[in-house]
Amino acid sequence: xxxxxxxxxxxxxxxxxxxxxxxxxxxxxxxxxxxxxxxxxxxxxxxxxxxxxxxxxxxxxxxxxxxxxxxxxxxxxxxxxxxxxxxxxxxxxxxxxxxxxxxxxxxxxxxxxxxxxxxxxxxxxxxxxxxxxxxxxxxxx
Amino acid sequence: xxxxxxxxxxxxxxxxxxxxxxxxxxxxxxxxxxxxxxxxxxxxxxxxxxxxxxxxxxxxxxxxxxxxxxxxxxxxxxxxxxxxxxxxxxxxxxxxxxxxxxxxxxxxxxxxxxxxxxxxxxxxxxxxxxxxxxxxxxxxxxxxxxxxxxx
Numbered sequence: 001x002x003x004x005x006x007x008x009x010x011x012x013x014x015x016x017x018x019x020x021x022x023x024x025x026x027x028x029x030x031x032x033x034x035x036x037x038x039x040x041x042x043x044x045x046x047x048x049x050x051x052x053x054x055x056x057x058x059x060x061x062x063x064x065x066x067x068x069x070x071x072x073x074x075x076x077x078x079x080x081x082x083x084x085x086x087x088x089x090x091x092x093x094x095x096x097x098x099x100x101x102x103x104x105x106x107x108x109x110x111x112x113x114x115x116x117x118x119x120x121x122x123x124x125x126x127x128x129x130x131x132x133x134x135x136x137x138x139x140x141x
Numbered sequence: 142x143x144x145x146x147x148x149x150x151x152x153x154x155x156x157x158x159x160x161x162x163x164x165x166x167x168x169x170x171x172x173x174x175x176x177x178x179x180x181x182x183x184x185x186x187x188x189x190x191x192x193x194x195x196x197x198x199x200x201x202x203x204x205x206x207x208x209x210x211x212x213x214x215x216x217x218x219x220x221x222x223x224x225x226x227x228x229x230x231x232x233x234x235x236x237x238x239x240x241x242x243x244x245x246x247x248x249x250x251x252x253x254x255x256x257x258x259x260x261x262x263x264x265x266x267x268x269x270x271x272x273x274x275x276x277x278x279x280x281x282x283x284x285x286x287x288x289x290x291x292x
Contacts (some may be wrong), residue, residue: 003234003239003243005230006233006234007230007238007243008246009234009248010228011246013227014227014250014254015250015251015252015255016223017223017226017237018223019258019261021216022258022265024220027216028209029203029205031202034215035196036218036221039192041188042225044189044225044226045228046188048181049181049182050286052208067177070170071167072190074164075164075187076188080161080191080224081195082163083157085156086154086156086159089152090149093258093267093272094153094157096250098157098158098160098278099161100161100280101161101204102163102168104165104283106164107290108165109166110169113169114169121288122286122289124285125287125289129283130282131285132274132281133279136272137154139271139275
C-alpha cells in the first residue's frame, strides 16, 4: 500500500509540476526553464544520492559514466527540452499525453536493440495509445 | 493548411513526439544504468550532464532571459522541485512495491497534469472532451503495455 501511495504521490507531483512549467513558459524560453528546473531538481536529488549511496558515487567507473552520459542526454537534455518546447507551443493538455506515450517508443527500441518480445497485451496497449494520440492530434480547436 | 492544424501545432506535435522518443530511449538506457548504479545516482549524474550540456548550448538564450520576471523564476524553480521530487518518490515507491504495481500508478500523471491544469490555469489551458478522451486512452494504453511487459 505504501508503494502505491508513493507512486500516486509521484504522479500528482509531476502533474502539478507541469502546470508550473506552463506558467514559467509564459515568461521564459523553454531552454531556460529546462536548465533552471534541472538545477533546482539537482539541489534536491544530488545530496540525497551522496548521503544514501556515497560508495556507489565515488566508485563509479568510466564505462558506467559514459552510459549515464547518454541517458542524461536522452532524458534531461533532449527529452526535457523538447517536452517543454512542445508545452509552450501546443499547451499542456495536448503535449503531455503525447509525451507520455514514451513507453511505446521504449518498447520499440527494446525490441530492436535488446531482443525484447512482444505479446498480445502489448500490441493492444500500443493500438490504444495510438488511438488516443490520433484523437488529440486531430482536435480541430 | 487545415483549420486547427496550423504550423505552430504541427511543430508542437513534432516536438512532443521527439520528447516521447527521447524519453523512450532514456528508459532503455536507464535499464542499463541501474544494472551498475542505484537509480538515484544514475538520475542525479545524468541530470548534471543534461544541465551542463543544455546550459552550454543555450547560454545565449539564458542570458536573454535573465530579465524575466521573478515570478517566472519561481514557477521554473517549483517545476524543478516537482520534477526532482517526483523522481525521488518514484524510486521510493519502487523500493516498497514491484514495478508491475508502481508503473501503472505513475502512468496516470498526464491525467493529474490535466486535472491541475483545469483547477489552476483554466484560463490558458483549453480542455475539450476529445482531448480528455485521447489522454485517457494514452494512459490506459500505457498501463496495458506496462502490464504486458511484466507478464
